[in-house]
Amino acid sequence: MTVIRIAAVAAHFGADIARSLDKLAAIIERLAADGVNLLVLPDATLGGYIGDLRHPDPASGPEAIDPDGPEIRLLCRTAGDMVVCVGYAERAGAVRYNAAVCLTGDGVLGRHRKVHQPAGEHLAYAAGDRFSAFDTPVGRLGMLIDYDKTFPESARTLALDGARVIAALSAWPASITDRASRMPNDRQARLFDLYDQARAAENQVVLVSSNQTGVTGSLRFLGQAKVVGPGGEILARTWSKGGLAVADVDVDAEIERARRVLRHLEERRTDAYHNLTSEKGAH
Secondary structure, X not given: OOOEEEEEEEEOOOOOHHHHHHHHHHHHHHHHHOOOOEEEOOOOOEOOOOOOOOOOOHHHOOOOEOOOOHHHHHHHHHHOOOEEEEEEEEEEOOEEEEEXXXXXXXXXXXXXXXXXXXXXXXXXXXXXXXXXXXXXXXXXXXXXXXXXXXXXXXXXXXXXXXXXXXXXXXXXXXXXXXXXXXXXXXXXXXXXXXXXXXXXXXXXXXXXXXXXXXEEOOXXXXXXXXXXXXXXXXXXXXXXXXXXXXXXXXXXXXXXXXXXXXXXXXXXXXXXXXXXXXXXXOO
């Protein structure tokens, strides 16, 4: 039995990268003392997120950094033995991606560029084109960013690639078209929780969900960080304000228990999914 301590963060991270790095150093130091093995931070932790989802201004968007630059190297040194997943804007020549990196003191373990883009996000970022799992000291892991988790195929691709843990990093706002007076009643708040639980349960994996809090531009972020077990059960969570969701999980034991009778990945009928790769699906 190997129990790992998992922490998911709900917090506000703005445009000042140096300030965020200082904040992360304090968070990681405290959580290392508490025995945390895996830390999942929000999307856009380094540099913040765009302030307008429908009409973002590419010229004033988050500062993009080199994926192997000094900020990432500093985070590796800060992480030590802890596995840390963190979101940032990645610079690739003249192109900027909404990206995430998973790292430890030994270096970068895996990367992800956000694939699915809602509303006008394509005006601020280029889109990624793949989902891949990778090995880490806490087991095989894959990452999703924001809107990626809306699509079952995203998490399923990672699970089929052997991911036992999925880190879902978000800068997920309340509804921009039908905002509720109370955050728990917001349509996007309900969907955020629904997707977290459904992606874990349908793939029978552990899902670790982080999110931004507070306000950036016209966007009000939901918080709601959580750790979800492979049966879809919420093991730990935060609400709309900042905080930590921490759970001790024997990942392999919990997954084997969930798959004892029903084994979703093995029991798929791919021959029946005739329109799965078509662009528009069934008509």
